[in-house]
Amino acid sequence: MDWSIQEIAKMAGTTSRTLRHYDDIGLLRPSRTGHNGYRYYDGPALVQLQRILLLRELGLGLPAIADVLARETDTVKALSGHLEWLGQEQDRLARQIASVRQTIETLKGDGKHMAQDMFDGFDHTQYKDEVEERWGKDAYAKSDAWWRGMSADEKQQWKDRSRKLGSDWISAAESGVSPDSAEAQDLARRHVEWLRGIPGTPTAVPGGDVKGYVTGLGEMYVADPRFAVNYGGESGATFVRDALREYAEKNL
Numbered sequence: 001m002d003w004s005i006q007e008i009a010k011m012a013g014t015t016s017r018t019l020r021h022y023d024d025i026g027l028l029r030p031s032r033t034g035h036n037g038y039r040y041y042d043g044p045a046l047v048q049l050q051r052i053l054l055l056r057e058l059g060l061g062l063p064a065i066a067d068v069l070a071r072e073t074d075t076v077k078a079l080s081g082h083l084e085w086l087g088q089e090q091d092r093l094a095r096q097i098a099s100v101r102q103t104i105e106t107l108k109g110d111g112k113h114m115a116q117d118m119f120d121g122f123d124h125t126q127y128k129d130e131v132e133e134r135w136g137k138d139a140y141a142k143s144d145a146w147w148r149g150m151s152a153d154e155k156q157q158w159k160d161r162s163r164k165l166g167s168d169w170i171s172a173a174e175s176g177v178s179p180d181s182a183e184a185q186d187l188a189r190r191h192v193e194w195l196r197g198i199p200g201t202p203t204a205v206p207g208g209d210v211k212g213y214v215t216g217l218g219e220m221y222v223a224d225p226r227f228a229v230n231y232g233g234e235s236g237a238t239f240v241r242d243a244l245r246e247y248a249e250k251n252l
Contacts, residue, residue: 002031002040012049027066028052047075054082061174064233146199165194169240170232179242188247191240211252218244
């Protein structure tokens with residue numbers, strides 16, 4: 001059994017044009033093409049499309065998605081990993097929904113807020129143990145105090161700056177420039193300046209091992225999918241790592 005490109009586009013909430021583009025770049029081939037030139041997709045093709053859409057939700061670009069699909073050939077294992085991530089997101093969003101509903105009910109009632117309920121699901125301390133293990137309790141305490149001391153506008157500006165840096169890295173990686181190019185090295189400089197703005201890290205401490213910290217972070221971006229996704233996936237993170245290593249060798 002198979003389905004036409006129009007049927008698949010409607011079911012998946014995408015467009016026929018997008019599916020044709022996926023075919024053109026070799027990301028999703030139709031299972032057959034009719035005599036009229038229409039593309040048709042069978043069950044395995046639908047599974048492949050589901051994986052592509054899930055990876056897009058993670059923020060990966062199309063080249064990174066192609067790399068993942070080529071590398072992770074065990075579909076059941078890959079989808080199990082997606083399912084675990086989706087479960088975590090479902091739990092986080094459910095807690096956010098519940099906290100907002102609680103705030104609405106409070107505002108309708110006596111107006112007395114329970115702070116611990118208002119921010120359930122918005123916890124920025126989820127990596128506390130990991131940070132303390134890697135860089136010590138003092139590093140976490142200082143960065144945590146710094147973050148809590150920010151106003152809402154300052155936090156948003158920081159998030160916007162971080163997102164812009166990540167998107168610029170992705171664009172550079174996908175453009176094909178080398179890690180030692182002027183463009184990549186300027187991004188590496190911006191990245192180090194961004195790190196220097198975080199209290200408690202070696203980049204912000206006089207005499208800290210800035211070079212080791214920066215190159216170590218680059219390795220972590222590649223090794224940990226949670227960080228790699230910020231740079232378009234493993235291939236993008238590898239580009240960032242190599243550019244940071246080059247910059248550290250020459251400037252730190």
